[in-house]
Amino acid sequence: MLDTLQKARLVRFGLLGAAVLGVAVGALSSQLVTRAQEAEPQNFTVMAGGFGPNNIEVLAFAPQSLQVHRGDTVTWVNNGFHNIHFNNEPLPLVIVPEGEGEPIPQINPAIAFPSIESGATYQGGEANSGLPLPGVSPIFSLVMDLEPGTYSFLCDVHPGMAGVINVVASDVSIPSPQEVSMQAASELGATVGASIGATMELEAQTFTDESIYSGQINMGSANTGRATINQFFPFVTVIQAGESVTWNNLEGGVEPHLVGWPPVRGQDVSPIEVEGGPPILAVGPTLAPMTPDGASIAAGEAFNSGLIFPGQSYTLTFTEPGVYPFTCNIHPAMNGTVIVEAA
Ligand SMILES: [Cu+2]
Numbered sequence: 001m002l003d004t005l006q007k008a009r010l011v012r013f014g015l016l017g018a019a020v021l022g023v024a025v026g027a028l029s030s031q032l033v034t035r036a037q038e039a040e041p042q043n044f045t046v047m048a049g050g051f052g053p054n055n056i057e058v059l060a061f062a063p064q065s066l067q068v069h070r071g072d073t074v075t076w077v078n079n080g081f082h083n084i085h086f087n088n089e090p091l092p093l094v095i096v097p098e099g100e101g102e103p104i105p106q107i108n109p110a111i112a113f114p115s116i117e118s119g120a121t122y123q124g125g126e127a128n129s130g131l132p133l134p135g136v137s138p139i140f141s142l143v144m145d146l147e148p149g150t151y152s153f154l155c156d157v158h159p160g161m162a163g164v165i166n167v168v169a170s171d172v173s174i175p176s177p178q179e180v181s182m183q184a185a186s187e188l189g190a191t192v193g194a195s196i197g198a199t200m201e202l203e204a205q206t207f208t209d210e211s212i213y214s215g216q217i218n219m220g221s222a223n224t225g226r227a228t229i230n231q232f233f234p235f236v237t238v239i240q241a242g243e244s245v246t247w248n249n250l251e252g253g254v255e256p257h258l259v260g261w262p263p264v265r266g267q268d269v270s271p272i273e274v275e276g277g278p279p280i281l282a283v284g285p286t287l288a289p290m291t292p293d294g295a296s297i298a299a300g301e302a303f304n305s306g307l308i309f310p311g312q313s314y315t316l317t318f319t320e321p322g323v324y325p326f327t328c329n330i331h332p333a334m335n336g337t338v339i340v341e342a343a
Helices: 004-031 177-206
Strands: 043-051 058-060 065-069 072-080 139-145 149-154 163-167 216-221 227-229 236-240 244-249 269-272 280-283 312-318 321-326 331-341
Touching: 043 065, 043 177, 058 177, 177 227, 236 244
Parallel strands: 043 072, 065 163, 216 244, 236 331
Antiparallel strands: 043 058, 058 227, 072 139, 149 163, 244 312, 269 280, 321 331
């Protein structure tokens, strides 16, 4: 038998429980259903790139498109080496400005450095987050103070990587921040899933005598949507002394690669200080071409192709028998071997 006090407690607990549940359900439903403009501005997250298993990297903004109301904030999470640039066309990543003295190949300062600070109010026009260089936060946000309309942004490093923000009128209901994040996860997941299948196919196609003895190596993947599979296909090739190997970054790929040996990692830029201004981000030994296309390599000789973009190839001739490892300086998991047999 419950005494009166216990009953009173149970009733109170029951009411409290229902109230807590009600608040929770209320909060959840207000977050999960589409809605017209909230009294408070909302904060939406956009993923800039993502990583999967098997050396898969997604070079896309997710969600690719989202709706906001005027005054909402969009926060980009930079998961890779990307910038967020409200601009019509991508800019070239490496430029060689004409000027006094030796021309210096350098990372384009119009890509590298921000033209708007994170947290600022965006009112349209050209605006660039800058690159996530050492010491720069991977989180970048803007308050969208914009008339209803479509505003597109892109990553200059990865042509084709672009996204859209649709600013809609305040009385139009839009997906909640939680729904937008779910959409992002779904888009990234679908791309990674398709690429896992593609990896297996590419490996099966390239683990054949025909492929291994061809002297042809593909750098990463092509036609895997907005994903790149950062492997060499095949990663072993066998040639005779005096023959050549050609590395192909196929048309339809989305990521630059290099081929070189020994590995030179993490020295993408060699900054040159400039008084009263930002440094010149001179291309460092990781990215700098050292060995021209078509050159001959002797046993033990160091080489570096420099960046090879989709649609470009790079050929070396191996004159001496031996085992020649190679790597991609910007993708440490990309490694392979040329085996040169005596002719
Ligand atoms: Cu690579």
